[in-house]
Amino acid sequence: MKKILLIDDDELITMSLEMIINAEEGFEVIGKGNSGREGVKLYDELQPDLLLMDIRMADMNGLEAAEEILSKHKDAIILFLTTFSDDEYIVKALKLGVRGYLLKQDYKSLPAALHAAMDGQSVFGGAIVDKLPALMNSATEEDSGFDYQSKDISEKEYEVIQLVAEGYSNKEIAQKLFLSEGTVRNYLSTILEKLELRDRTQLAIFYLKN
Structure with missing residues:
Protein backbone atom coordinates (compact mmCIF):
# COMPACT_ATOMS: atom_id res chain seq x y z
CA MET A 1 0.00 0.00 0.00
CA GLY A 126 -1.86 17.75 -21.40
CA ALA A 127 -1.76 21.56 -21.13
CA ILE A 128 1.66 21.37 -19.47
CA VAL A 129 3.07 19.02 -22.13
CA ASP A 130 1.97 21.52 -24.78
CA LYS A 131 4.02 24.21 -23.06
CA LEU A 132 7.23 22.19 -22.62
CA PRO A 133 8.76 22.70 -26.11
CA ALA A 134 8.45 26.49 -25.82
CA LEU A 135 9.86 26.45 -22.30
CA MET A 136 12.77 24.27 -23.40
CA ASN A 137 13.40 26.50 -26.41
CA SER A 138 13.49 29.53 -24.13
CA ALA A 139 15.99 27.75 -21.89
CA THR A 140 18.28 26.94 -24.82
CA GLU A 141 18.37 30.61 -25.84
CA GLU A 142 20.05 31.31 -22.52
CA ASP A 143 23.43 29.94 -21.54
CA SER A 144 22.51 26.95 -19.44
CA GLY A 145 26.07 26.33 -18.31
CA PHE A 146 25.55 22.57 -18.58
CA ASP A 147 28.91 20.79 -18.34
CA TYR A 148 28.16 17.97 -20.77
CA GLN A 149 31.75 16.69 -20.76
CA SER A 150 31.51 15.85 -17.05
CA LYS A 151 28.67 13.46 -17.98
CA ASP A 152 30.77 11.84 -20.73
CA ILE A 153 28.46 13.38 -23.34
CA SER A 154 30.02 14.06 -26.74
CA GLU A 155 29.42 17.29 -28.65
CA LYS A 156 27.16 15.49 -31.12
CA GLU A 157 25.16 13.91 -28.29
CA TYR A 158 24.82 17.35 -26.71
CA GLU A 159 23.40 18.69 -29.99
CA VAL A 160 20.84 15.88 -29.93
CA ILE A 161 19.92 16.75 -26.34
CA GLN A 162 19.38 20.40 -27.26
CA LEU A 163 17.12 19.52 -30.19
CA VAL A 164 15.10 17.05 -28.09
CA ALA A 165 14.66 19.80 -25.49
CA GLU A 166 13.38 22.13 -28.21
CA GLY A 167 10.71 19.61 -29.13
CA TYR A 168 12.08 18.22 -32.42
CA SER A 169 11.21 14.67 -33.50
CA ASN A 170 13.86 12.07 -34.40
CA LYS A 171 13.18 12.69 -38.10
CA GLU A 172 13.64 16.46 -37.72
CA ILE A 173 16.82 15.98 -35.67
CA ALA A 174 18.19 13.66 -38.35
CA GLN A 175 17.56 16.31 -41.01
CA LYS A 176 19.16 19.08 -38.96
CA LEU A 177 22.28 17.08 -38.09
CA PHE A 178 22.55 15.27 -41.44
CA LEU A 179 22.14 11.86 -39.80
CA SER A 180 19.86 8.89 -40.39
CA GLU A 181 16.89 8.39 -38.07
CA GLY A 182 18.47 5.13 -36.92
CA THR A 183 21.62 6.96 -35.88
CA VAL A 184 19.56 9.52 -33.98
CA ARG A 185 17.72 6.72 -32.16
CA ASN A 186 21.07 5.16 -31.25
CA TYR A 187 22.36 8.50 -29.98
CA LEU A 188 19.22 8.95 -27.92
CA SER A 189 19.45 5.48 -26.37
CA THR A 190 23.11 6.07 -25.46
CA ILE A 191 22.32 9.48 -23.96
CA LEU A 192 19.47 8.13 -21.84
CA GLU A 193 21.71 5.33 -20.59
CA LYS A 194 24.56 7.71 -19.70
CA LEU A 195 22.27 10.11 -17.86
CA GLU A 196 20.20 7.30 -16.31
CA LEU A 197 16.95 8.70 -17.67
CA ARG A 198 13.85 6.87 -18.84
CA ASP A 199 12.59 8.82 -21.88
CA ARG A 200 12.92 12.00 -23.97
CA THR A 201 10.56 13.92 -21.66
CA GLN A 202 12.86 13.28 -18.72
CA LEU A 203 15.79 14.25 -20.95
CA ALA A 204 14.19 17.59 -21.82
CA ILE A 205 13.48 18.22 -18.15
CA PHE A 206 17.06 17.28 -17.25
CA TYR A 207 18.33 19.83 -19.77
CA LEU A 208 16.06 22.56 -18.41
CA LYS A 209 17.10 21.84 -14.81
CA ASN A 210 20.80 21.88 -15.66
Missing part, protein backbone atom coordinates in the same frame (compact mmCIF):
# COMPACT_ATOMS: atom_id res chain seq x y z
CA LYS A 2 1.50 3.34 -1.09
CA LYS A 3 1.12 6.15 1.44
CA ILE A 4 -0.06 9.51 0.07
CA LEU A 5 0.14 12.91 1.77
CA LEU A 6 -2.30 15.61 0.54
CA ILE A 7 -1.58 19.32 0.93
CA ASP A 8 -4.17 21.82 -0.35
CA ASP A 9 -5.74 24.89 1.24
CA ASP A 10 -9.20 24.07 -0.18
CA GLU A 11 -10.84 21.60 2.21
CA LEU A 12 -13.48 20.53 -0.33
CA ILE A 13 -10.79 19.68 -2.90
CA THR A 14 -8.80 17.79 -0.28
CA MET A 15 -11.83 15.71 0.64
CA SER A 16 -12.55 14.95 -3.03
CA LEU A 17 -8.95 13.96 -3.71
CA GLU A 18 -8.92 11.72 -0.65
CA MET A 19 -11.99 9.87 -1.95
CA ILE A 20 -10.46 9.43 -5.42
CA ILE A 21 -7.13 8.19 -4.07
CA ASN A 22 -8.53 5.85 -1.43
CA ALA A 23 -10.77 4.30 -4.08
CA GLU A 24 -7.69 3.39 -6.15
CA GLU A 25 -6.20 0.01 -5.33
CA GLY A 26 -2.76 0.22 -3.78
CA PHE A 27 -3.02 3.79 -2.47
CA GLU A 28 -4.02 5.27 0.86
CA VAL A 29 -4.13 8.87 2.10
CA ILE A 30 -2.30 8.93 5.42
CA GLY A 31 -2.30 12.67 6.08
CA LYS A 32 -3.73 16.03 5.02
CA GLY A 33 -2.63 19.62 5.43
CA ASN A 34 -3.59 23.07 4.18
CA SER A 35 -0.31 24.99 3.84
CA GLY A 36 3.23 24.50 2.63
CA ARG A 37 4.52 24.84 6.17
CA GLU A 38 2.22 22.06 7.31
CA GLY A 39 3.31 20.00 4.31
CA VAL A 40 6.96 20.17 5.39
CA LYS A 41 6.05 19.22 8.97
CA LEU A 42 3.78 16.33 7.96
CA TYR A 43 6.28 15.00 5.43
CA ASP A 44 8.93 14.75 8.14
CA GLU A 45 6.50 13.06 10.52
CA LEU A 46 4.73 10.65 8.15
CA GLN A 47 7.41 9.88 5.53
CA PRO A 48 4.86 9.29 2.72
CA ASP A 49 5.64 7.48 -0.51
CA LEU A 50 4.25 10.41 -2.49
CA LEU A 51 3.28 14.00 -1.75
CA LEU A 52 0.44 15.57 -3.77
CA MET A 53 0.50 19.33 -3.21
CA ASP A 54 -1.04 22.57 -4.43
CA ILE A 55 1.20 25.55 -5.26
CA ARG A 56 -0.60 28.74 -4.22
CA MET A 57 -1.17 28.52 -0.47
CA ALA A 58 -0.86 30.83 2.50
CA ASP A 59 2.02 30.71 4.99
CA MET A 60 4.37 28.86 2.58
CA ASN A 61 3.60 28.06 -1.05
CA GLY A 62 4.06 24.63 -2.61
CA LEU A 63 7.25 25.53 -4.44
CA GLU A 64 8.93 26.71 -1.24
CA ALA A 65 7.71 23.64 0.62
CA ALA A 66 8.95 21.29 -2.11
CA GLU A 67 12.38 22.93 -2.07
CA GLU A 68 12.66 22.48 1.69
CA ILE A 69 11.45 18.88 1.58
CA LEU A 70 13.78 17.92 -1.28
CA SER A 71 16.75 19.51 0.50
CA LYS A 72 16.24 16.98 3.30
CA HIS A 73 14.71 14.08 1.39
CA LYS A 74 16.47 13.79 -1.98
CA ASP A 75 14.29 10.90 -3.18
CA ALA A 76 10.96 12.51 -2.27
CA ILE A 77 8.29 11.98 -4.93
CA ILE A 78 6.31 15.19 -5.25
CA LEU A 79 3.46 15.92 -7.64
CA PHE A 80 1.97 19.38 -7.96
CA LEU A 81 -1.77 19.53 -8.52
CA THR A 82 -2.80 23.11 -9.18
CA THR A 83 -5.19 25.38 -11.06
CA PHE A 84 -2.35 27.46 -12.46
CA SER A 85 -0.24 26.68 -15.54
CA ASP A 86 1.99 29.77 -15.27
CA ASP A 87 5.27 29.29 -17.15
CA GLU A 88 7.21 30.58 -14.15
CA TYR A 89 5.65 27.99 -11.85
CA ILE A 90 6.29 25.16 -14.30
CA VAL A 91 9.95 26.09 -14.80
CA LYS A 92 10.55 26.43 -11.05
CA ALA A 93 8.86 23.09 -10.42
CA LEU A 94 10.99 21.33 -13.03
CA LYS A 95 14.19 22.88 -11.72
CA LEU A 96 13.33 21.70 -8.22
CA GLY A 97 13.11 18.15 -9.49
CA VAL A 98 9.50 17.33 -8.66
CA ARG A 99 8.05 14.25 -10.36
CA GLY A 100 5.14 15.99 -12.08
CA TYR A 101 2.83 18.93 -12.61
CA LEU A 102 -0.90 18.35 -13.09
CA LEU A 103 -3.87 20.67 -13.42
CA LYS A 104 -6.89 20.18 -11.19
CA GLN A 105 -9.22 20.11 -14.17
CA ASP A 106 -7.43 16.89 -15.22
CA TYR A 107 -8.37 15.17 -11.96
CA LYS A 108 -9.71 12.10 -13.83
CA SER A 109 -6.15 11.24 -14.85
CA LEU A 110 -4.90 11.42 -11.26
CA PRO A 111 -4.95 7.64 -10.49
CA ALA A 112 -2.93 6.87 -13.62
CA ALA A 113 -0.55 9.72 -12.76
CA LEU A 114 0.03 8.33 -9.27
CA HIS A 115 0.88 4.90 -10.65
CA ALA A 116 3.22 6.41 -13.26
CA ALA A 117 5.00 8.57 -10.68
CA MET A 118 5.53 5.59 -8.38
CA ASP A 119 6.98 3.71 -11.37
CA GLY A 120 9.62 6.42 -11.78
CA GLN A 121 8.01 8.33 -14.64
CA SER A 122 7.64 12.09 -14.94
CA VAL A 123 3.99 13.10 -15.14
CA PHE A 124 2.48 16.17 -16.79
CA GLY A 125 -1.04 17.22 -17.72
